[in-house]
Amino acid sequence: MAPGRPRNATGESFFAWDGDTLIVNILGKPAASKDAIGKPKGTQLKVSVTAAPKGGKATDHMVRFLAPLFGVTVADIEVVFGQENVNKQLRIRAPRKLPAVFAQEASVWNF
Numbered sequence: 001m002a003p004g005r006p007r008n009a010t011g012e013s014f015f016a017w018d019g020d021t022l023i024v025n026i027l028g029k030p031a032a033s034k035d036a037i038g039k040p041k042g043t044q045l046k047v048s049v050t051a052a053p054k055g056g057k058a059t060d061h062m063v064r065f066l067a068p069l070f071g072v073t074v075a076d077i078e079v080v081f082g083q084e085n086v087n088k089q090l091r092i093r094a095p096r097k098l099p100a101v102f103a104q105e106a107s108v109w110n111f
Helices: 057-070 100-109
Strands: 015-018 021-029 036-041 044-048 077-081 087-093
Touching: 021 057, 036 100, 044 057, 057 077, 057 087
Parallel strands: 021 044
Antiparallel strands: 015 021, 021 087, 036 044, 077 087
16 A cells, blocks of 8 residues: 555545546445445445345446446446455446435535
């Protein structure tokens, strides 16, 4: 890690911007009853998916679920870490839209 860089790239929020790339910390909930974006929990955003947590398939399903919500293709979402873990970080290249929870959080932190 470079000196002076914060350990958590998103600071006190569950998301941050790196140029036109959105960095999002996720707390995943696999095998849920429905695919849904939940509320922030600390510095993570809860995201539930119906896929079972086997071999990273829940994360793959999550990326496919999130892509249209951000107006991007699946290829525009990079799983930085957590492919097979509930704690993960995504980098979403040039999102064309944001789910409402992002606007709510931005108003709290004055983004």
